[in-house]
Amino acid sequence: MRRFSWFNATALTLGFAFLYVPMIILIVYSFNKSKLVTVWAGFSTKWYGELLSNQAMLDAAWVTLKVAVISSSIATILGTMAAYVMVRAGRFHGRTLFSGMIYAPLVMPEVITGLSLLLLFIGLNVDRGVGTIVLAHTTFAMCYVSVVVSSRLVSFDQSLEEAALDLGCSPFQAFRLVTLPIIAPAVISGWLLAFTLSLDDLVIASFTSGPAATTLPMKIWSSVRLGVSPEINALSTIMIALVTVGVITASLITKQQAVRQRREEQAADRVS
Amino acid sequence: MRRIALILVPYLWLLALFLVPFAIVLKISLSDLAMSIPPYTPQLDLAAGWEGIKAFFSQLDLENYIWLTQDELYWKAYLSSLKISLIATALTLLVGYPMAYGMARAPEEWRPMLLMLVILPFWTSFLIRVYAWMGILAKEGVLNQFLMWLGVVSEPLVILNTNIAVYIGIVYTYLPFMILPIYASLDRMDNSLLEAAEDLGCSRFSAFWLITAPLSKQGVIAGCFLVFIPVIGEFVIPSLLGGSKTLMIGKVLWDEFFSNRDWPVASAVAVVLLLILIIPIILFQRNEQKQREAEG
Amino acid sequence: MALDVFAPWDDPDAKPLIQFKNVTKRFGDFTAIDDLTVDIFEKEFFALLGPSGCGKTTMMRMLAGFETPSDGTILLSGQDMAPVPPNQRAVNMMFQSYALFPHLSVWENIAFGLRRDKMPKDEMGARVDEMLRLTRLEKFARRKPHQISGGQRQRVALARSLAKAPKLLLLDEPLGALDKKLRQETQFELMDIQESTGTTFVIVTHDQEEAMTVASRVAVMDHGKIVQVATPDAIYEAPNSTYVADFIGDVNMITGTVRAEGAQLRMTWAEGQPEIVGETSKTFGKDQSVHFAIRPEKVSISAEKPVDAANAVQGQVLDIAYLGNISTYHVQLPGGQVIKAQTANNRRISRRSFTWEDSVWLSWTATAGVFLEQ
The missing domain is CATH 3.40.50.300 (P-loop containing nucleotide triphosphate hydrolases)
Known part of the structure; x- marks a missing residue:
């Protein structure tokens, strides 16, 4: 069995310390009694209480959640369609432009995406709010979804679809009964990615929202620009905790599935 | 036909919400600032028919672009963005490579956990990760308290609101983008190659330079582009951690739009920023394509 | 029935x-x-x-x-x-x-x-x-x-x-x-x-x-x-x-020119070698260039010249491939052409009849092979 060499152990320890110590400090200071983040004045959970009674913050969280769920769901549908078109539709007029429009938003600076969408909404005289943020988030998230799903579709054995057609499926039935169940894990990770991107986004939301809608990142932004606040620390701690639990659960589930599948495959080989 | 509908829905969506908005940016960048709503001129007057369209086009000009070259704020901001991105990318590589190397050489059963630890921060809010450094780097922050307690410094260091804080913030938030491609290329590498090199008389150190480093080149290039390209347009990090002297184009564009309300100039800034980005993006794509071809 | x-x-x-x-x-x-x-x-x-x-x-x-x-x-x-x-x-x-x-x-x-x-x-x-x-x-x-x-x-x-x-x-x-x-x-x-x-x-x-x-x-x-x-x-x-x-199976291919003689075809294929005699249902023109194809298992190998074989040529054993059930002998003729002959190993191979460099005779019947135009 391979062991850590001293160099690798040092590199990993320092590296992960760099990645995680700031978050740990953030979490520790969320339990600080003092309003001053720099002075430790004893353990307290009062900032959590204050956070939960901050109506504006709760409203913003609700708006963010709403935007994230709606936009990531639409983005997943559109992104899966786009991925299918990219991998399966063959040649059509404007294919180059289409793939360009899929990949460009991935490298486009957020300030430009936000600015261009805002100018569009103003030009069309649309009332800005939750709706416009959803449109904006859907547009850039669908590109991420389509990249995730198309990388799965590329490795998808096309004869599975042909077998379904051969056995009497219409093309749509073949997609629903065979392709979709098999690529489902990629579609779900696409949705999760879109959801996280939407939760996380500050710049595009700032450009495309109106006075009626404030998302949580916008709220955090306006607060932290004035300096460090223990309430934001408490909020950060909650968000970090949720993500950590989510990611660990997801990885445990996939690991368990992989182990079970491997065990079953070994059992099958033994039978033969 | 179903196939056409399947193509048209995402196609039209992207046309309407990606390409058209960008065309509008291009158009406004050629317009002039005006005291009206919306605050630019000319407005396209379709009611006036062909004459209206002609009048509209005759009023478009490159004035804003000329302005960008004349006011040194802008070209300095572009240069400074490029400089900060370049230095930050190098720093990220310096931190990321040993980590990726350590992960790829770690015992097999450790690797999935280490990989998850690298990816985990990516799922947590970007804004919060940048914010975490504000409390650490501040004058009375955790880092200064720690250093003074150690007795390394007697006066608190000024780090927050300087370029150093910006570099730290970038390295911190973009580290996973650097580690993952390098790790992938190192993980693919056949370990017997190193054994063969040592068998043929290489020292461990020269085996690294002659075998490992060249074979991880593609991963390093990919990681560098994945950091370099988005950092150029970065807005949150320079705004929170940088000071008044930190000049980055993303922040200039934001201020131009929200504070100065000069939409035509903001649009011109955006168009030029995109033109600057095209070069590294094309280089990046070429690198990816080369890698795909190498893998067959 | x-x-x-x-x-x-x-x-x-x-x-x-x-x-x-x-x-x-x-x-x-x-x-x-x-x-x-x-x-x-x-x-x-x-x-x-x-x-x-x-x-x-x-x-x-x-x-x-x-x-x-x-x-x-x-x-x-x-x-x-x-x-x-x-x-x-x-x-x-x-x-x-x-x-x-x-x-x-x-x-x-x-x-x-x-x-x-x-x-x-x-x-x-x-x-x-x-x-x-x-x-x-x-x-x-x-x-x-x-x-x-x-x-x-x-x-x-x-x-x-x-x-x-x-x-x-x-x-x-x-x-x-x-x-x-x-x-x-x-x-x-x-x-x-x-x-x-x-x-x-x-x-x-x-x-x-x-x-x-x-x-x-x-x-x-x-x-x-x-x-x-x-x-x-x-x-x-x-x-x-x-x-x-x-494409199907193993075959020896010999190229030459043919002439008909009654029901039989005779093919000239190398100087100093006897003509190959065979039967065919197809008709060929005089001196037409043809290929003669014969399966290795239809070629017999012997130490002495067989008495009443339609075709017999002499050569030297170049290689022996032992495949368990059968052995294939690669025999080189004086003109350089190599012909493969296959024999079934129906006895345990305590002593081989032929070994490398041995001079041997290859023979086959008039119906063993086919003449092909292309």
Whole structure:
């Protein structure tokens, strides 16, 4: 069995310390009694209480959640369609432009995406709010979804679809009964990615929202620009905790599935 | 036909919400600032028919672009963005490579956990990760308290609101983008190659330079582009951690739009920023394509 | 009592199940199928044999409906297939990769096609169980494809494609993924199933032994054309070209010029060597350049010159390949030509009759080989 060499152990320890110590400090200071983040004045959970009674913050969280769920769901549908078109539709007029429009938003600076969408909404005289943020988030998230799903579709054995057609499926039935169940894990990770991107986004939301809608990142932004606040620390701690639990659960589930599948495959080989 | 509908829905969506908005940016960048709503001129007057369209086009000009070259704020901001991105990318590589190397050489059963630890921060809010450094780097922050307690410094260091804080913030938030491609290329590498090199008389150190480093080149290039390209347009990090002297184009564009309300100039800034980005993006794509071809 | 031989292709009144009529298929500049005409009859086990890229898979995909001919027509029971989409053809296919749906159990995989036909539940259950029995998979009905072995997967794929009782079953390299021993067992299983269900099978393969074993007729293909269609023994014993002779089994090829002498042909092929004497039903012009093809097992090897052999030449043993059941001797003639001769090792090999550098005689009868124009 391979062991850590001293160099690798040092590199990993320092590296992960760099990645995680700031978050740990953030979490520790969320339990600080003092309003001053720099002075430790004893353990307290009062900032959590204050956070939960901050109506504006709760409203913003609700708006963010709403935007994230709606936009990531639409983005997943559109992104899966786009991925299918990219991998399966063959040649059509404007294919180059289409793939360009899929990949460009991935490298486009957020300030430009936000600015261009805002100018569009103003030009069309649309009332800005939750709706416009959803449109904006859907547009850039669908590109991420389509990249995730198309990388799965590329490795998808096309004869599975042909077998379904051969056995009497219409093309749509073949997609629903065979392709979709098999690529489902990629579609779900696409949705999760879109959801996280939407939760996380500050710049595009700032450009495309109106006075009626404030998302949580916008709220955090306006607060932290004035300096460090223990309430934001408490909020950060909650968000970090949720993500950590989510990611660990997801990885445990996939690991368990992989182990079970491997065990079953070994059992099958033994039978033969 | 179903196939056409399947193509048209995402196609039209992207046309309407990606390409058209960008065309509008291009158009406004050629317009002039005006005291009206919306605050630019000319407005396209379709009611006036062909004459209206002609009048509209005759009023478009490159004035804003000329302005960008004349006011040194802008070209300095572009240069400074490029400089900060370049230095930050190098720093990220310096931190990321040993980590990726350590992960790829770690015992097999450790690797999935280490990989998850690298990816985990990516799922947590970007804004919060940048914010975490504000409390650490501040004058009375955790880092200064720690250093003074150690007795390394007697006066608190000024780090927050300087370029150093910006570099730290970038390295911190973009580290996973650097580690993952390098790790992938190192993980693919056949370990017997190193054994063969040592068998043929290489020292461990020269085996690294002659075998490992060249074979991880593609991963390093990919990681560098994945950091370099988005950092150029970065807005949150320079705004929170940088000071008044930190000049980055993303922040200039934001201020131009929200504070100065000069939409035509903001649009011109955006168009030029995109033109600057095209070069590294094309280089990046070429690198990816080369890698795909190498893998067959 | 005359044996009732299954040979509808010799019966002028038999109606073919499938007719390819001047079918051409082009992909861009590449012609995959070139003006191909062939009939396939009901209950046949028809093999398409050829190297990769010869067009055999394209032919099969046109039958399944995944490709349409660029020119010509394909008829199934006299009906033009061009406008019928794959999901409405009474044709099923067994895929090379098996294409088993990984998210469905063995049972559900087999039932998949029946469900599309809206077959009543109890009828469907009976049909699936019948298929499971036929392929000896009863025990694995509830398993997922990744929970069974490669050989079992192959049988699931077969059961699934047979479940709808198609008029025609297409098999794309059905045994390609199995190891040699399992492949040989499965070949006989396939023949049994074909016979008991009475389905017409068209199989695509690049393995000539497999084609020879299973098929009632073999079509040897090259560059989008069928070079020869015949029963396995006819293909082996009477190839119509050097391509077929060379593709099926091992062969010695000698080139020369011929002249007829009564019922016999005499071929001059090298200076100082006796003419090769053979019989043929074909007619050749005088001094026409031809190829003489003879299988190694039809060449005898001996120390002394055999007395009454039609053909005998002397040479030196160059190489010996010992294969267990048989040995192949590579014998070099004075002119440099190497001829292979095969003998069965029906005794334990305590002492070999011949060894390297030995001078030996090779001989064969007048009917042992064939003369080929091209």
